[in-house]
Structures are given as structure tokens and as C-alpha cells.
Amino acid sequence: xxxxxxxxxEKPIRDTLKEILEYEDHKVxxxxxxxxxxxxxxxxxxDIVLCDIKMPNMDGIEVLExxxxxxxxxPVIMISGHGSIETAVEALKKGAYDFIEKPxxxxxxxxxxxxxxxxKDLVVETKKLKRKVSKTYEMxxxxxxxxxIKEMIDRVAPTxxxxxxxxxxxxxxxxxxxxxxxxxxxxxxxxxxxNCAAIPSxxxxxxxxxxxxxxxxxxxxxxxxxxxxxxxxxxxxxEIGDMSLSAQAKVLRALQENRITRVGSDKSVKVDVRIIxxxxxxxxxxxxxxxxxxxxxxxxxVILIHVPALNDRIEDIPLLAEHFMNLITEDYGxxxxxxxxxxxxxxxxxxxxxxxxxxRNVLERLIILCEDKITAADVKAFAQPISK
Numbered sequence: 001x002x003x004x005x006x007x008x009x010e011k012p013i014r015d016t017l018k019e020i021l022e023y024e025d026h027k028v029x030x031x032x033x034x035x036x037x038x039x040x041x042x043x044x045x046x047d048i049v050l051c052d053i054k055m056p057n058m059d060g061i062e063v064l065e066x067x068x069x070x071x072x073x074x075p076v077i078m079i080s081g082h083g084s085i086e087t088a089v090e091a092l093k094k095g096a097y098d099f100i101e102k103p104x105x106x107x108x109x110x111x112x113x114x115x116x117x118x119x120k121d122l123v124v125e126t127k128k129l130k131r132k133v134s135k136t137y138e139m140x141x142x143x144x145x146x147x148x149i150k151e152m153i154d155r156v157a158p159t160x161x162x163x164x165x166x167x168x169x170x171x172x173x174x175x176x177x178x179x180x181x182x183x184x185x186x187x188x189x190x191x192x193x194x195n196c197a198a199i200p201s202x203x204x205x206x207x208x209x210x211x212x213x214x215x216x217x218x219x220x221x222x223x224x225x226x227x228x229x230x231x232x233x234x235x236x237x238x239e240i241g242d243m244s245l246s247a248q249a250k251v252l253r254a255l256q257e258n259r260i261t262r263v264g265s266d267k268s269v270k271v272d273v274r275i276i277x278x279x280x281x282x283x284x285x286x287x288x289x290x291x292x293x294x295x296x297x298x299x300x301x302v303i304l305i306h307v308p309a310l311n312d313r314i315e316d317i318p319l320l321a322e323h324f325m326n327l328i329t330e331d332y333g334x335x336x337x338x339x340x341x342x343x344x345x346x347x348x349x350x351x352x353x354x355x356x357x358x359x360r361n362v363l364e365r366l367i368i369l370c371e372d373k374i375t376a377a378d379v380k381a382f383a384q385p386i387s388k
Contacts, residue, residue, distance in 0.1 A: 002047035002117055006030045007037035007063060008079070009055045013102070017050060024110065034058030038066055042372045045334050046074055048116055053080035053087060061091060068095040071335045073123055075116035079104065124333040139175055140323045141316035145308040149176065156303050157183035162255075164300045165278040167307030170357030173278040174238060176305055180276055181234040189233030192226050196247075197239035204247040206263050209254075215264025227260045227271050234274045240300070241281035241292060252296045275300065310352040310359060317348050320356070324363040337367055342376035350383060 004026050006017045014030045021028045029044075031037035033055050041049065049067060053060035060078060067076055078091045081102035088099040097116045100109060139150060156163060157180045165173045174193070181191045199207050206215075210225030226235055237243070243251070254260045255275060259268040277300045286292035310317075321339055329336050352358055362383050370378045 001025045001027060002113070003027045003045070004029070004048045004050065004113070005037060005040060005044075005046045006050045007034060007055075007060075008050070008052040009033055010052070013052070013079075017104075020106065020109075021113075026113075034060065034063035037063060041067060041071060041074075042335065045332075046071075047120060048113060049074060049076045051076055051078055053078055053091070054082050061087075061094060064091060064094050064096055073120060073330075073333055074335075075120050077112055077116060120333070138323070139172070139179060140319050141313060142319065143308075143313040143316045145313050146316060149305060149307065152303075152305055153179050153183060156180065156305075158185060160184075160274050161302045162275045162300050163277070163303045163305060164283075164297075165276065165305045165307060166283075167278075167280065168309050168355055169280050170355035171307040171309060172356050173280075173307050174236065176307060177234075177236045177238075177276045177278060181236075181274075184234070184274070186233045186274055190230050191234050191236065192230035193236045193238060194226050195238045197242040201244040201247070204244060205250055208247065209250060209260045210262040212262050212264035215262070219264065222262075225260065225262065227254060227273055228269060230273045231271050232273075234276055237275065237277040239279055240277040241279035241283055241286055245291075245293065248293045248296050252293060252299060255296075255299045310355045314348045317359075318344050320359060321347060321363060324360050325367065328360075328364050328367050332367070334367070335372070337370070337372055337374060339366075339374040340376065343374050343379050346376045346379035347383065350379075 008014050018028045051060050075097035078096045078099045091099050098112050165176050167173050208225050210223050211219050213222050259270050261268045283292050283297050287294045366374050
């Protein structure tokens with residue numbers, strides 16, 4: 001079932017299209033002219049728009065141009081009883097999905113709508129996939145702290161120097177690691193991420209270094225570890241402060257010798273990987289508590305990069321808001337929404353304990369719950385959890 005908007009100044013045409021399309025289980029709304037159609041398109045998400053060309057007040061081609069500006073992924077099918085080849089070509093050049101002449105042929109109309117829906121789904125899915133596999137990870141912000149990080153990445157990335165990234169949860173440590181990889185000479189090779197906090201201590205060595213068949217009860221076949229999978233590229237050891245001391249010793253040996261030994265094997269395997277590590281803990285305090293090896297810390301911290309909390313760079317919030325608004329509306333296939341200056345100022349007043357991760361979630365919530373414009377009142381109503 002699709003949500004369809006019909007824009008036509010002729011009531012019999014509107015009523016007929018509404019009846020036919022609702023019979024096909026579509027949800028249909030109508031507009032009597034271009035102004036009303038554009039107003040409805042601003043406040044709602046339509047899967048398809050059917051638009052007449054010859055209308056009073058605003059020509060259908062003008063309506064098409066404005067729809068393409070605000071809703072570029074929504075297929076627009078132009079209909080006209082005064083059509084010509086020139087008109088059809090103009091409509092298609094300006095972004096229309098198709099052009100159908102009146103009187104409308106029912107089968108042609110339904111087939112065109114079905115094809116337009118399939119194309120729209122394909123376009124939206126393709127954009128999502130492109131973003132998932134894209135090698136470009138944008139670091140948004142112009143604050144002094146972010147500018148320094150960008151400069152540091154540009155200087156460090158071309159080298160094989162090990163990097164230790166520190167910062168609170170949700171600040172974007174993984175983003176920094178990916179930038180270091182993408183700007184390095186290893187960019188064409190794997191970037192392998194290991195969340196050290198998510199892997200049980202008894203499995204961390206197998207996860208990092210692999211194991212031989214029969215090395216333990218569930219080892220039914222030989223398995224390569226993350227170090228081998230990252231060979232030639234970069235391994236990102238996230239939350240390394242949560243790694244067990246025994247695994248730390250193995251990692252230290254791998255860094256010293258550039259060789260690893262699979263669990264259950266007595267043979268070493270040579271590996272060529274760049275190490276980037278990250279933690280939300282103060283590793284010097286962990287060393288004092290005997291929770292982290294000092295020699296490993298010095299091996300990892302050739303270059304230190306600290307990612308600031310969002311509360312320490314609120315001047316970046318306007319850029320971040322625009323960035324996430326564009327990303328999220330595109331992901332959902334929704335028209336772009338406006339966020340007022342007062343709404344941005346309200347966002348800057350909040351305490352972002354979850355940093356960028358929390359900020360993105362709040363923007364997603366606002367986009368879903370608010371109308372075409374996000375206001376300061378919306379931020380006050382929806383940004384923070386609802387109290388009982």
C-alpha cells in the first residue's frame with residue numbers, strides 16, 4: 001500500500017483517481033491546485049505524487065520543480081489532457097518519473113505506479129547501501145578541538161605509527177580510527193574492529209589470534225583471528241582498557257614481534273598490521289591499579305588523540321544538527337525538515353552525557369515526532385526522556 005497525493009484542479013478527475021487507487025488498497029489524498037499540493041507535501045511523506053500540468057494559479061511544471069527541490073526521491077507522475085511531446089520532454093528533464101495523457105488508461109496508470117514504487121524503493125535502498133559501504137567517514141565540526149584532531153589525523157595517517165584514542169563513550173573514537181585508516185597507505189586493505197569489552201575474557205585470545213581445530217571443545221575447525229584478517233591493513237582495538245591481562249601480554253608480544261600464535265598451535269604467523277586502540281578509561285589510573293600493563297601502554301601510545309565530549313564543543317551543534325537531519329531524512333526517504341535557530345539554541349543548552357551518539361538519537365526522535373519544522377518547543381517536549 002502506498003500513500004499517494006493527487007494534484008488536479010478538475011474534481012471529477014480527482015474523485016475518479018481517488019476511487020480507483022483506493023480500490024487498489026492505496027491511501028489517497030487530493031489537492032485542488034499546486035499551492036495546496038505543495039503545502040500538503042511539506043507536512044507529509046508521500047510515496048507518489050500525481051500532478052496535472054494545466055492548472056490555475058500555479059502551472060504543474062512549476063509544482064514539479066518545487067517538489068523535486070524538497071522531495072527529490074518521491075516519484076512524480078505528470079498527467080495532462082493538453083499534452084505534447086515538448087511538454088512531456090520538459091517534464092521528464094525536470095525530474096518527472098513519467099508523463100501520462102488524459103483520458104487516463106487504467107492499466108497504464110496502475111503499471112506506472114507499480115514501477116514508480118519499485119524504483120523509489122530501489123533508490124532509497126541503494127543510498128542506504130552506498131552509505132554503509134562508503135569509505136568516506138565525515139567528521140563534522142569546526143571547533144578548535146575538532147580542527148586540531150583533523151590536523152593531527154592528516155599528519156599521522158600516512159605513517160604506521162600506533163595511535164591511542166581516548167574519550168568518553170559516544171564521542172566518535174571509532175570515526176577518528178576510520179579516518180586514520182582511510183587517509184593512510186593501507187586504505188585499500190581491511191579495517192578490522194574488535195570491541196574488547198564485548199568479548200568474554202576466555203574468548204578474547206581466540207578472537208584476536210585465531211585457533212586450531214581441536215584447541216578447545218567448540219573448536220571444530222581452524223579459524224583465523226582478527227590480526228590475520230587485518231593483515232596489510234588496520235586493526236582497531238576498541239575499549240582496550242577492558243582487555244584481560246593475559247590477552248594484553250599476547251597483544252604486547254604481537255606488537256614486539258609482528259607475529260601471532262593461534263590458540264592450540266606452536267607455530268607463529270607473521271602479520272603486518274597497524275594498531276589503533278581506543279578507550280574511555282584513564283589507562284594511567286588502570287596501570288596504578290594493576291589492571292593494565294604499563295609496557296603495553298607505552299607501545300600503544302606513540303600518538304595520543306583525545307576526542308572531546310560534545311558538551312565541550314557546543315559550537316559544533318548547528319553543523320551536527322544539519323548533518324544528521326540530512327542523513328536521517330534521507331535514510332527514511334522523508335522530505336528534508338527545517339530546524340529553527342531557537343531549536344538549535346535549545347539543543348546547545350542540554351547536557352549531552354551520551355555525546356554524539358545521544359545527539360543523533362535525539363535528532364532522529366525529533367524528525368519522527370515533529371512536523372516539517374522543528375522548533376524550540378519541540379526540543380523541550382521531546383529531547384529529554386519523559387518523566388513520570
